[in-house]
Amino acid sequence: MFYNKFAKFVAVLCCVCFQETCTEEYKPNWASLDARPLPTWYDKSKIGVFIHWGVFSVPSFGDGFLGEWFWQFWKGQPRPVAVEFMKKNYPPNFQYADFAPMFTAELYDPNHWADVLKASGAKYVVLTSKHHEGYTNWPSINSWNWNSMDVGPNRDLVGDLAKAIRNRTSIRFGLYHSLYEWFNPLYLKDKKNMYTTQDFVRTKTMPELYDIVRRYKPEVIFSDGQWEADSSYWNSTHFLAWLYNSSPVKQTIVTNDRWGKDTLCKHGGYLTCRDHYNPGVLQKRKFENAMTIDKGSWGFRRNAELADYITIQDLLQELVTTISCGGNLLINIGPTKSGTIAPIYEERLRQMGQWLQMNGEAVYGSKPWKYQNDTTNPHVWYTAKQGGDVVYAFLFQWSQSVTLRSPLASSSSATVDLLGGKPSLVWMPLKEKGVKIEIPAWSNAKWVMVLRLTGFAG
Ligand SMILES: *[C@@H]1O[C@H](CO)[C@@H](O)[C@H](O)[C@H]1NC(C)=O
Numbered sequence: 124m125f126y127n128k129f130a131k132f133v134a135v136l137c138c139v140c141f142q143e144t145c146t147e148e149y150k151p152n153w154a155s156l157d158a159r160p161l162p163t164w165y166d167k168s169k170i171g172v173f174i175h176w177g178v179f180s181v182p183s184f185g186d187g188f189l190g191e192w193f194w195q196f197w198k199g200q201p202r203p204v205a206v207e208f209m210k211k212n213y214p215p216n217f218q219y220a221d222f223a224p225m226f227t228a229e230l231y232d233p234n235h236w237a238d239v240l241k242a243s244g245a246k247y248v249v250l251t252s253k254h255h256e257g258y259t260n261w262p263s264i265n266s267w268n269w270n271s272m273d274v275g276p277n278r279d280l281v282g283d284l285a286k287a288i289r290n291r292t293s294i295r296f297g298l299y300h301s302l303y304e305w306f307n308p309l310y311l312k313d314k315k316n317m318y319t320t321q322d323f324v325r326t327k328t329m330p331e332l333y334d335i336v337r338r339y340k341p342e343v344i345f346s347d348g349q350w351e352a353d354s355s356y357w358n359s360t361h362f363l364a365w366l367y368n369s370s371p372v373k374q375t376i377v378t379n380d381r382w383g384k385d386t387l388c389k390h391g392g393y394l395t396c397r398d399h400y401n402p403g404v405l406q407k408r409k410f411e412n413a414m415t416i417d418k419g420s421w422g423f424r425r426n427a428e429l430a431d432y433i434t435i436q437d438l439l440q441e442l443v444t445t446i447s448c449g450g451n452l453l454i455n456i457g458p459t460k461s462g463t464i465a466p467i468y469e470e471r472l473r474q475m476g477q478w479l480q481m482n483g484e485a486v487y488g489s490k491p492w493k494y495q496n497d498t499t500n501p502h503v504w505y506t507a508k509q510g511g512d513v514v515y516a517f518l519f520q521w522s523q524s525v526t527l528r529s530p531l532a533s534s535s536s537a538t539v540d541l542l543g544g545k546p547s548l549v550w551m552p553l554k555e556k557g558v559k560i561e562i563p564a565w566s567n568a569k570w571v572m573v574l575r576l577t578g579f580a581g
Pocket residue numbers: 287290291
């Protein structure tokens with residue numbers, strides 16, 4: 124009896140304290156928000172898939188410019204290639220908005236997408252909820268007749284993917300969101316007023332950001348389109364304080380650094396700094412290398428050629444160099460306007476998944492080692508096991524033997540194994556420094572070979 128009463132008392136006390144700290148923990152300023160520790164799932168995940176999909180997937184054309192920027196390069200800062208493309212292929216009065224009914228997504232099968240993503244080995248996915256064109260891939264009440272329910276697919280594209288991902292996989296669901304919209308009259312008015320008015324933020328950006336969090340409970344928000352105005356204009360710190368203190372995803376949400384022109388590479392959650400950010404040296408703060416399988420675009424391009432797509436060899440090297448320096452890799456695909464994932468994207472994702480089946484131990488849950496790349500061999504990069512006496516060496520090239528200069532055997536009982544292979548390779552310490560390892564003929568390693576070194580120091 125006493126025990127029960129006591130337990131109840133403690134429970135009430137706990138809840139009150141808990142709520143109090145929760146609602147007041149983070150203040151709407153960068154010093155406070157930056158102090159929030161990144162939820163641990165994010166670093167452990169290492170790999171996400173980025174998906175750029177929208178009305179831009181209809182023209183799906185980019186020639187020397189990014190495909191998802193088509194509207195801007197046709198009407199905003201016109202480029203001859205885009206203007207010519209429209210003149211040649213569409214009637215004279217054709218408007219960008221006329222592409223929207225052609226965004227049909229009739230072959231969109233979110234369960235299939237979920238299966239492909241799962242096969243890739245990625246642990247999170249980030250879908251464009253709205254890009255700079257302003258069209259929302261969900262039925263936003265703040266985007267009248269410029270959303271996927273009213274025009275085009277007549278479907279909640281975001282919600283349907285969220286459901287499929289959560290039903291079939293353990294992948295975390297995330298959303299990309301652009302703060303600015305190139306041609307929104309309210310945004311252009313605020314801009315003309317030198318951002319002294321915030322009508323666009325009050326009636327569009329913020330209501331929609333809160334809406335996607337409440338509806339879809341994303342665990343990543345990849346913010347973008349921040350660079351023209353300060354975070355004070357975007358009201359970003361107020362949104363983030365709510366997100367971290369009282370939103371339905373306050374425990375697990377992870378965000379990036381694109382919250383105003385004053386924040387990039389500085390404030391927020393993890394750092395993105397720039398697109399394709401792969402610094403090549405160890406970083407103090409968690410970063411994400413957001414990169415593309417089509418090297419020339421985030422949105423699908425019908426005019427892409429085979430050589431425009433990154434090879435599996437280069438993709439894996441990008442992954443390894445990124446995680447060696449403490450980053451995550453966010454790999455972008457661009458689905459078609461019909462809702463299909465082109466086979467070349469599917470192939471890259473499945474190849475990565477196949478490689479991870481054998482070598483995932485050296486990736487997920489790893490941490491940077493003392494050395495990121497070998498001191499003398501430029502084709503070797505390293506990670507280390509979290510809380511263990513193990514170093515992983517990733518070989519981008521190999522022959523019958525390989526010489527590593529950075530790892531030093533602590534004793535003669537140190538071992539070297541090939542991931543996915545039989546145990547114990549033959550090795551010998553080098554007089555100068557380092558170790559020479561025999562690579563057996565039976566090795567079935569592909570693209571990037573991974574060695575597990577146990578009992579070695581740096
Ligand atoms: C959930 O996934 C299973 C297969 O894993 C499938 O049979 C079922 O239809 C899915 N449910 C929904 C609501 O999509």
